[in-house]
Amino acid sequence: MHYVYVIFSETADQYHIGLAKDVQIALWQHNAKANPATAAGKPWVIRFKQGFEKRPAAQSLEMKLKNKDRLGLEEFLNNQN
Template identity: 35%
Template sequence: MFHTYIIQSTASSVFYIGQTNNLPDRLLRHNTNRNKWTKNKGPWILIFSCAFQTRSEAMALETKLKAFKNREYLLSWIEQQEEKNI
């Protein structure tokens, strides 16, 4: 399984969007400063994740989310996804 995920810094409210095949390990790496971009910007909380069968599917969603460039639009998109899953 591959995951596209969005984490948010509780210190600065900054978002990070990524993809991985081991979500628990990846979150641990973000929160223990073993990622260049998120280092010393945490702690980080998971606010969204979506599972896929292939890495290419996860990467496609990651690319789409990174293209939003607008915080409010990203939050609105996350809310819509949560409503679909209810």
Template identity: 40%
Template structure:
């Protein structure tokens, strides 16, 4: 299984979209400053994740969520919320 996840910084409410096989481990890595692009904005909270059978499907969704339209989708549906 592959997961596309969205986390939100509690410092400035910015979002980060990623792909992983283990959401819990990946969130811990983000909050342990092990990810260069997110280490300056900890702590991070999980907003939501989606499950996919293949990496290809997950990657397509990740690319969409990182696009301008995808970013708006995230802001409209998950701003100020936790996993849902």
């Protein structure tokens, strides 16, 4: 499976959108400061994840989410609950 995920850092007040085969490992890497783009935001928490059998379908959603502004992303997240 390929997962699109959205994590949030209250410390940095920012979202990060990613794609991974294992979301828990990705989250651990973000919190371990292994990714320079998210190193300052620890702790990160998962706000959304969705699995796809095929990588292109996951990449499509990832790009749609990355093209949203913050308000659009938060609206998307709020509609998932």
